[in-house]
Amino acid sequence: MAVTIKDVAKKAGVNASTVSRVIKDSSEISDKTKVKVRKAMHELGYRRNAAAQILASGKTNTIGVVFPPVADKASQPFFMKILTSINETARDYDVSIAIATGHSAKELKKQIELQYSEKRVDGFIVLYAGKNDEVRDYLLENKVPFVLVGTPAEGKNEITHVDNDNMLLGREAVRHLAQLKHQNISFVTDTKETEVFEERYQGFKDESEKLGLNHDLLFMDANFSLRNETALVVMDDVLSLKVVERLRSQGLNVPEDVSLITYNNSIFGAMIHPYLTTFDIHIEQLGASAIKKILDLRDKKENLPEKSIIPFELIIRESTKARI
């Protein structure tokens, strides 16, 4: 039915193995033959059969992307954005993307175990870095190639991961606020479970102390309220929307009464006023770097785990303002 390598071979007057070599642009084949074969491929509209190639070569050329086992992936633009970037970079390397989603780590583990054992994927990109994660344990134990986007709580040294410099991100936020003359600042989070939080908060603390600022940690829940802060560093811009609204309900306006700086530069930071001062963490680059890393790992170009640090960028908008 479909045009195969054999049809091309016959038309070009060569052996099928030669066609195969031309497809992968083998340096063994003469240019003359290549031209001839390519012409035949083109005329016949040849397309390789992915399954046949995978079966014969043992390489799937597809990478699994693992989403976190939580219900609200949809509320964080991060995930859709990095998926897009991963998919688009993958295409440049001629690899496909499979996805794994689930409501629990157990479900996820089952899914990736299946994908890997049925030889559907060569490895994984894991989009979250929780503690004691069943998925990561499985991958590690079975020596499945994977890279983490984020920073693992344990095993930093055994796991290839790509992330921003979260400590520095914490420090830079403080520095921006200090430049604006703020002296009483707090860090606001809605989770203390993640490594991202810990690192950013650590950076926040270190720099605050270095600069001699009063600082504190605030948890965003029903009891959220300020003491004497004039500025806040908030974990992400979706959370910031809530914080801004809560402050307003307490009679405090951003940035007139309190400045706010946050992270991620998602669309939600520039949707309603005050537009948020935020750090762009370069999600496209995180995704692109992750796919490159996993391919290197698979091809054993890199054997040692390493951390890739993606630069960030401060976007100054309306939510931060000099204290007068």
Add this chain to the structure above:
Amino acid sequence: MAVTIKDVAKKAGVNASTVSRVIKDSSEISDKTKVKVRKAMHELGYRRNAAAQILASGKTNTIGVVFPPVADKASQPFFMKILTSINETARDYDVSIAIATGHSAKELKKQIELQYSEKRVDGFIVLYAGKNDEVRDYLLENKVPFVLVGTPAEGKNEITHVDNDNMLLGREAVRHLAQLKHQNISFVTDTKETEVFEERYQGFKDESEKLGLNHDLLFMDANFSLRNETALVVMDDVLSLKVVERLRSQGLNVPEDVSLITYNNSIFGAMIHPYLTTFDIHIEQLGASAIKKILDLRDKKENLPEKSIIPFELIIRESTKARI
């Protein structure tokens, strides 16, 4: 290396073809043999090789999901949510998901053309329904099985699609507002290009006229402002965030001065006050239904295109209020 069908066959004392039949639970095989073979599979930890199965059977058992060619997929929780639901339903049918993303229809088309011609997917679920879409033209012309989530502007009769009843959604919004005694209402949108808009707006108009209400259409741009409206119907809850904020900047509060009802019931409708009165469009069901349809199409269980209508549900929260 890995355990194959042959290993299982040898261990169970049967022929490889018998093992293959047991795997697909063929009714031809005796229960006795099935038990015996399954025991062997289990003891050896057998896993099928996906590529081999695809090559031999000609069925890929994977479906491509096509995202819209726009930059801001990430701002609409819809996409991540339906992707999750599609993936999870797909798993129940033992099918995998591939994705296609791109910045233009041309890019997308190239991608799906590749996926289909390399026999990586059996068909597609298309997540958008713009007019004059290159992707859809390609699918139609080449008789590639696909289902649309949404309603196509043209070819409603030739394309299997799943959607809510958008006309009814428009009418019901008006009805809710009418019950609350509002008489001057407007429909707010930021796009007039989509079929969803047209249908919801049509329903809005029809019902308004039927009930004798004053109605109008407002475009959300820099000039956005109300006339004498006391209530609005807004295209989605992310847009509603902007509308609420814009009104506030004009001295109008929701719901005290103007009521607002919207669609989608995303997380953003219940994140900051006023929590939005909204229609839940049952995205999980849209996704689940889409995957079932495409599999039926592939297996020719359904030959005729059909529209599946997914029910919706009104969630009353803070943004609508009786006029006094």
Add this chain to the structure above:
DNA sequence: CTGAAAGCGCTTACAG
């Protein structure tokens, strides 16, 4: 530089 052959791990008519 190229060909002939074996093999990847399944499925599926065909035969009995």
Add this chain to the structure above:
DNA sequence: CTGAAAGCGCTTACAG
């Protein structure tokens, strides 16, 4: 109900 054989469309040592 089960087996033997051919075949799906590639890749890759091996040989020359």
